Amino acid sequence: MQYVRKYERFKKVRSRITAHKPDCISVAIGDKVRIGETRKLSKTKSFVVMEVLK
Numbered sequence: 001m002q003y004v005r006k007y008e009r010f011k012k013v014r015s016r017i018t019a020h021k022p023d024c025i026s027v028a029i030g031d032k033v034r035i036g037e038t039r040k041l042s043k044t045k046s047f048v049v050m051e052v053l054k
Contacts, residue, residue, distance in 0.1 A: 035048065
């Protein structure tokens, strides 16, 4: 939650991070995963999926 002073209210905040998914890990949309920082893999990718949490 983040406080917005102009409106004196809170808003929900989330971020979208582009991450590389290796072939050995099967992930579905909506799964929660652990990601780790790595070298730049493309213009926007600098994270890699390490494991599926749920």
